[in-house]
Amino acid sequence: xxxxxxxxxxxxxxxxxxxxxxxxxxxxxxxxxxxxxxxxxxxxxxxxxxxxxxxxxxxxxxxxxxxxxxxxxxxxxxxxxxxxxxxxxxxxxxxxxxxxxxxxxxxxxxxxxxxxxxxxxxxxxxxxxxxxxxxxxxxxxxxxxxxxxxxxxxxxxxxxxxxxxxxxx
Amino acid sequence: xxxxxxxxxxxxxxxxxxxxxxxxxxxxxxxxxxxxxxxxxxxxxxxxxxxxxxxxxxxxxxxxxxxxxxxxxxxxxxxxxxxxxxxxxxxxxxxxxxxxxxxxxxxxxxxxxxxxxxxxxxxxxxxxxxxxxxxxxxxxxxxxxxxxxxxxxxxxxxxxxxxxxxxxxxxxxxxxxxxxxxxxxxxxxxxxxxxxxxxxxxxxxxxxxxxxxxxxxxxxxxxxxxxxxxxxxxxxxxxxxxxxxxxxxxxxxxxxxxxxxxxxxxxxxxxxxxxxxxxxxxxxxxxxxxxxxxxxxxxxxxxxxxxxxxxxxxxxxxxxxxxxxxxxxxxxxxxxxxxxxxxxxxxxxxxxxxxxxxxxxxxxxxxxxxxxxxxxxxxxxxxxxxxxxxxxxxxxxxxxxxxxxxxxxxxxxxxxxxxxxxxxxxxxxxxxxxxxxxxxxxxxxxxxxxxxxxxxxxxxxxxxxxxxxxxxxxxxxxxxxxxxxxxxxxxxxxxxxxxxxxxxxxxxxxxxxxxxxxxxxxxxxxxxxxxxxxxxxxxxxxxxxxxxxxxxxxxxxxxxxxxxxxxxxxxxxxxxxxxxxxxxxxxxxxxxxxxxxxxxxxxxxxxxxxxxxxxxxxxxxxxxxxxxxxxxxxxxxxxxxxxxxxxxxxxxxxxxxxxxxxxxxxxxxxxxxxxxxxxxxxxxxxxxxxxxxxxxxxxxxxxxxxxxxxxxxxxxxxxxxxxxxxxxxxxxxxxxxxxxxxxxxxxxxxxxxxxxxxxxxxx
Numbered sequence: 065x066x067x068x069x070x071x072x073x074x075x076x077x078x079x080x081x082x083x084x085x086x087x088x089x090x091x092x093x094x095x096x097x098x099x100x101x102x103x104x105x106x107x108x109x110x111x112x113x114x115x116x117x118x119x120x121x122x123x124x125x126x127x128x129x130x131x132x133x134x135x136x137x138x139x140x141x142x143x144x145x146x147x148x149x150x151x152x153x154x155x156x157x158x159x160x161x162x163x164x165x166x167x168x169x170x171x172x173x174x175x176x177x178x179x180x181x182x183x184x185x186x187x188x189x190x191x192x193x194x195x196x197x198x199x200x201x202x203x204x205x206x207x208x209x210x211x212x213x214x215x216x217x218x219x220x221x222x223x224x225x226x227x228x229x230x231x232x233x
Numbered sequence: 234x235x236x237x238x239x240x241x242x243x244x245x246x247x248x249x250x251x252x253x254x255x256x257x258x259x260x261x262x263x264x265x266x267x268x269x270x271x272x273x274x275x276x277x278x279x280x281x282x283x284x285x286x287x288x289x290x291x292x293x294x295x296x297x298x299x300x301x302x303x304x305x306x307x308x309x310x311x312x313x314x315x316x317x318x319x320x321x322x323x324x325x326x327x328x329x330x331x332x333x334x335x336x337x338x339x340x341x342x343x344x345x346x347x348x349x350x351x352x353x354x355x356x357x358x359x360x361x362x363x364x365x366x367x368x369x370x371x372x373x374x375x376x377x378x379x380x381x382x383x384x385x386x387x388x389x390x391x392x393x394x395x396x397x398x399x400x401x402x403x404x405x406x407x408x409x410x411x412x413x414x415x416x417x418x419x420x421x422x423x424x425x426x427x428x429x430x431x432x433x434x435x436x437x438x439x440x441x442x443x444x445x446x447x448x449x450x451x452x453x454x455x456x457x458x459x460x461x462x463x464x465x466x467x468x469x470x471x472x473x474x475x476x477x478x479x480x481x482x483x484x485x486x487x488x489x490x491x492x493x494x495x496x497x498x499x500x501x502x503x504x505x506x507x508x509x510x511x512x513x514x515x516x517x518x519x520x521x522x523x524x525x526x527x528x529x530x531x532x533x534x535x536x537x538x539x540x541x542x543x544x545x546x547x548x549x550x551x552x553x554x555x556x557x558x559x560x561x562x563x564x565x566x567x568x569x570x571x572x573x574x575x576x577x578x579x580x581x582x583x584x585x586x587x588x589x590x591x592x593x594x595x596x597x598x599x600x601x602x603x604x605x606x607x608x609x610x611x612x613x614x615x616x617x618x619x620x621x622x623x624x625x626x627x628x629x630x631x632x633x634x635x636x637x638x639x640x641x642x643x644x645x646x647x648x649x650x651x652x653x654x655x656x657x658x659x660x661x662x663x664x665x666x667x668x669x670x671x672x673x674x675x676x677x678x679x680x681x682x683x684x685x686x687x688x689x690x691x692x693x694x695x696x697x698x699x700x701x702x703x704x705x706x707x708x709x710x711x712x713x714x715x716x717x718x719x720x721x722x723x724x725x726x727x728x729x730x731x732x733x734x735x736x737x738x739x740x741x742x743x744x745x746x747x748x749x750x751x752x753x754x755x756x757x758x759x760x761x762x763x764x765x766x767x768x769x770x771x772x773x774x775x776x777x778x779x780x781x782x783x784x785x786x787x788x789x790x791x792x793x794x795x796x797x798x799x800x801x802x803x804x805x806x807x808x809x810x811x812x813x814x815x816x817x818x819x820x821x822x823x824x825x826x827x828x829x830x831x832x833x834x835x836x837x838x839x840x841x842x843x844x845x846x847x848x849x850x851x852x853x854x855x856x857x858x859x860x861x862x863x864x865x866x867x868x869x870x871x872x873x874x875x876x877x878x879x880x881x882x883x884x885x886x887x888x889x890x891x892x893x894x895x896x897x898x899x900x901x902x903x904x905x906x907x908x909x910x911x912x913x914x915x916x917x918x919x920x921x922x923x924x925x926x927x928x929x930x931x932x933x934x935x936x937x938x939x940x941x942x943x944x945x946x947x948x949x950x951x952x953x954x955x956x957x958x959x960x961x962x963x964x965x966x967x968x969x970x971x972x973x974x975x976x977x978x979x980x981x982x983x984x985x986x987x988x989x990x991x992x993x994x995x996x
Contacts, residue, residue, distance in 0.1 A: 084350070101424070101425070108912070155246070155250055159242075159878045162724070190922045199477070200886045201885055
């Protein structure tokens with residue numbers, strides 16, 4: 065067993081874990097944070113995506129011990145104070161989720177994408193989310209939601225409405 | 234203003250976006266405290282005799298509680314094939330393979346451990362000796378290697394009689410085109426894999442949490458396979474992470490998990506890996522079509538024949554029944570004077586075939602829409618014109634086809650023209666002509682597919698489709714709906730609440746939907762076959778209306794008025810005497826006096842038939858075969874739309890999956906029956922970069938079969954888009970002499986097709 069200290073959603077955690085324990089299983093089984101899901105075994109689907117020091121990572125491919133000394137943010141930690149994060153709100157507004165299984169990972173990947181590229185084009189959104197699979201939406205509304213979230217942040221930044229606020233199907 | 238027809242945001246979403254859904258693996262319940270975990274040992278060979286199973290090493294491994302083999306489950310009946318009477322009854326599946334394994338991934342033993350990681354280790358220690366047998370594969374599997382020796386054949390059965398095909402069907406046709414087309418095997422691959430949690434109570438009853446599409450059907454099948462009375466089984470449906478037809482009923486693994494829980498007297502959990510999901514959850518499609526189409530050079534189609542071979546996989550499950558639906562929809566939206574269809578069902582050493590989004594109908598449409606394009610190419614006609622010439626004229630009275638389907642309402646030409654308009658079809662053809670003339674290496678392909686499909690089927694015309702709903706208004710002003718449908722992404726909690734809200738004047742956010750607990754809702758047909766809104770939603774409306782009638786009588790007594798003199802004021806959710814708003818009583822008060830609750834069953838005269846046209850635009854690089862999907866434009870007429878946001882979401886998802894089948898996805902086996910697409914690194918699951926945003930045009934021709942006017946929308950997207958995309962790719966290279974490319978129309982296949990038509994090619 066190995067001792068780890070991780071800040072998860074702003075809270076300091078310390079645990080003794082098996083050294084082979086995956087970060088996603090640490091979050092789900094030990095901390096009870098079950099928003100991140102396991103959808104594959106080849107790092108292909110992204111359902112387990114979380115932020116590690118602000119960058120999106122697939123938590124099925126990070127060992128819990130590797131997260132020691134770092135900060136992890138999950139979907140649970142995005143919506144502090146009961147208010148949806150702008151990306152979460154945009155996913156709801158644009159029906160960017162159906163069964164919900166890919167959703168926490170997709171949202172975290174989108175947050176990571178927008179932090180690196182606050183004003184992506186549609187192509188950049190699609191390329192940025194290529195590692196996150198969704199079987200329900202055909203990606204259409206996910207892309208709409210991420211573009212809208214980017215616009216919403218623009219509004220917050222400069223106080224004017226974005227030109228393409230009207231979203232068509 | 235009515236809430237119906239408006240874009241109400243989903244009440245489900247906040248949970249999914251923050252703490253996440255509570256899927257089976259996430260369920261926390263004190264009854265499951267201390268649960269152990271099941272892992273399955275699966276056959277690594279497609280076809281083999283099992284000569285020895287030694288579990289001793291596994292039993293010694295850390296954390297191992299028990300290991301079970303087929304011998305331990307000998308008392309449990311094998312799973313019979315679907316469609317008894319038509320399908321060979323020798324073709325039964327043991328819950329754990331005993332004498333033979335018949336596909337890679339078939340469960341052979343179950344290892345139970347205290348911790349999941351221990352199970353992953355321990356399955357490696359179960360020693361199974363296999364005597365390999367040759368694998369029977371393909372659409373014409375040899376009888377030299379029989380899956381079931383007692384059956385004496387690898388043919389499971391037939392739909393229709395091939396010997397009765399009319400040899401004169403194509404007499405008088407100026408042009409006859411015949412082609413064999415593969416509708417390839419694909420993986421449903423819902424994001425949530427299969428799972429279960431099971432525990433037996435001191436009362437001798439099983440409680441099983443299983444991701445499913447209809448808890449009541451899952452309960453029946455579990456009880457039957459366990460050999461216990463249905464009263465002893467309770468199925469609870471947690472959130473379900475997608476299903477697409479593949480989560481109906483109970484699979485062998487679910488039954489084994491429930492059996493293990495009983496045998497150990499402990500709660501048990503199971504979650505399969507993606508590897509297991511891709512080899513052991515049922516696959517979809519897997520049909521071979523030989524289409525023959527004949528008609529005049531004027532574009533009139535006079536005769537069509539569809540000969541189907543269904544690969545049902547190793548065990549004839551729902552896959553064996555799919556051809557029945559394909560045959561039913563043989564002529565689709567067209568008026569074809571002479572048509573016939575037959576099917577042969579074969580078994581092979583591959584994963585069993587089940588339902589996948591559309592289940593039998595996409596196959597019919599794919600075959601027919603390729604046939605129409607082949608015919609159009611042969612007579613050098615525009616494929617859109619050939620469609621327009623042969624589509625059924627608009628009808629408002631039900632239309633009976635030669636195959637027995639009773640189409641309720643339809644206006645197929647209008648859907649075609651609307652889609653062509655939305656696509657800018659004429660301009661696309663001009664651009665295509667320009668690129669062809671200039672020899673552009675990036676050629677444009679335009680594919681058109683018209684369809685009609687069947688949704689909300691019952692069990693035949695004598696048993697009309699139906700669904701139940703219960704609506705209760707509570708004294709605190711909230712309401713609860715119980716439904717026999719089973720949402721897993723479709724948004725029933727929002728949609729059913731909209732329907733009840735419209736009737737009762739209770740805000741959507743104060744209405745809670747419950748489903749999928751068989752103790753609470755013993756009956757129900759679940760969600761599949763695009764049935765839910767037209768039957769389950771209509772049942773909610775009927776229940777709410779019946780509840781108001783009961784409430785009206787009670788309000789009349791309360792107000793000492795004549796019931797006929799009362800009006801219901803939705804803005805206050807209260808009855809008042811007409812002309813006297815002061816003399817009123819709200820539903821909440823009536824509910825306080827006495828429970829205000831109605832359960833009802835809504836029956837529909839029959840299935841409904843949504844229809845539409847999809848147009849796909851692709852670019853194909855003629856030097857490399859590289860294909861990119863540029864646009865998909867669709868008209869999907871599913872009658873009156875309750876919530877456009879949700880209906881569009883269903884269309885998007887269907888279009889994405891349908892397009893994925895056309896140019897990306899395929900389950901592949903090698904010559905020995907080894908799956909080559911057993912991970913998401915190998916299976917080309919469609920991603921965001923491979924599809925464009927979709928362009929939806931609206932059209933709504935209501936059905937008269939339910940008061941909502943709604944037909945099903947869940948599968949339509951996957952029915953139209955598949956042949957539209959395939960036709961587009963073929964169209965892009967048609968001028969170079971290519972007539973057909975099988976799905977998935979990958980870059981490699983396009984390149985091969987182009988090589989084959991090069992001048993001087995030997996093929």
